[in-house]
Amino acid sequence: MTNQEIANLLRQVAAAYTIKRENRFKIIAYEKAADTISGLNNDLQDLWKEGKLFDLPGIGKAIGGYLDELFRKGVVRHFNQVLAQLPASMFPLMELSGFGAKKAYKLVTSLKLKNPKTAVEDLANAAKQGKIAPIEGFGEKSQQEILEAINRFKKGQKRTKRMPLAYAYEIANNVIEYLVRHQDTKEAVPLGSLRRMLATIGDIDIAVSTNNPEAVLDWFINYPKKFKVIEKGPSGATIILLNGTQVDLRVQKPEMFGAMLLYFTGSKRHNIHLRELALRKGLSLNEYGIKPIKKTKNLELSTKNFDQKMKLYTFSNEIDFYQALGLPLMTPEIREDTGEIEASIVHNLPKLVELTDIKGEFHIHTNYNLEPSHDLGASPLSEILNNASKLGYEYVGISDHNPSIGNHTSSQIVSILKRRKANYEQILSSLKSVRVKLLIMLEIDILPSGKLAVPDEAFEYLDAAIVSIHSNFHLDKDSMTKRVLSGLSHPKAKILAHPTGRLLERREGYELDWAKIFAFCKERNKAIEINSYPDRLDLPDYLVRQAVDEKVKLTIDTDSHAASQMDLIKYGVFVARRGWATKDDIINTMPYNKMKEWLEK
């Protein structure tokens, strides 16, 4: 069973308890457990095998025990008993927007819908025949809304694509630049997953701090690249851009801007955790500020800075808001409730890597034609070196793809690489003004056998190599792990590039045994790449976090195929930050000499 299937099972049990009018906190407990499981990055069953089931938040004695039974026997007797008391046809209806357990149950029982397979269609027919409006608690309007929900559901079967972070980020920046040109805009900031720098983004949300919301909203809906206005109210507006992207704007008064940012940046789980924490101190948090609430015990101890008579404390920025709770600012990238709140309570948040820490990178393709089987870059070495100089880099590694093995003999490959080295060295010496150090590297295919796609003698002309998978993506986990480890075994193979092979929204990566990969890398001084290319962002953030925990070294590279793409490095830095990486975890924050030392050990 997948995590989503298990989470779904728990949600069904929660729904059953809702109908049976069980203790509502018990229902919430099941929903919480389901949320935890659906948000996991690891297979729940693997965690169970490792005995970590009960470490998960929201999974205690009872639910943990049932899950244990599920993994041992394949079924949970208690769950089956509970679910058997309800009509199975109610669950498909709960997929519809606006439907919870109660509405679904009421409708299937009132209308005698028995077949789960046809329940949605049967409900649509009932609505069309006007059979829903007379049911107690329903009316004409809700009958109409149900029909619309069913239509949306049918359309929504083809799920809407999310866009890679980099595209959303650029679009949002353009809108923000436009917004701050208005005199009444005090500040404009992205919200939600965009501000937290998730790998993919749905809609773009932006917040503006202003004392004149009306004027800013008018300015916004006249954005030059607007296609149409969806809605405009007193506190926000929504437009669709010419490229089809939806952009939501929210406005707030400057004195309340901090609470608003916190609330709409999320994540939801971060906010909930924060509110639970605050509640124990006698404080209630909402999107407008902090409310002291009446508590019987230990009032002075916990809320000594808060006057109970005050209705609402407001905050113009997030730093003050967090500080009021006795916490340091948590950067948006880590607000996922994966331990950041616990760490901040004991003032043990890591100092995350920053863009300015980057001193170079290793993965850039030039237009030098070494007849590879994959694509060449578009820019000459000179342009790349000049750009590196502009970025303030100390060094760049050029990692063109290896010459194709189909079209060349081993000795031809060696001589191509020899020629390339001579060519690069000549270019470098001709660029007197450029002080950037050059590393002559290569991105080498790891063949399905685990062998590298260049002969051993070729390494004489390389300072170091990046290795990566570009073929036979469908090997099983064990074979792929062996393949990668074999490829990484060469002493000059120092970096594993785009390690999962994923392409966002287009291709799942292959599977690897990360525990083995991490252990190998740590022992043999290999680094794993965080590839900044917009469609990749690979290593993914949660694996970065695991690598950091295992003290595995990482690099942040762009995989640039043109000099202009070197700016993409910031997205890799965002991923690293989401994975709690510090400067010390990243090889290319080291100055040249230290980095060189690491490459050679």
Add this chain to the structure above:
DNA sequence: GCCGTTTTCGGCCCGACTGTTTTCAGTCG
């Protein structure tokens, strides 16, 4: 049913929105 800077009992995130209601229930993010 879960959990602990109120700690093994006694609490449990918060407000907006909608539709059906005359004060609330259900759903959502």
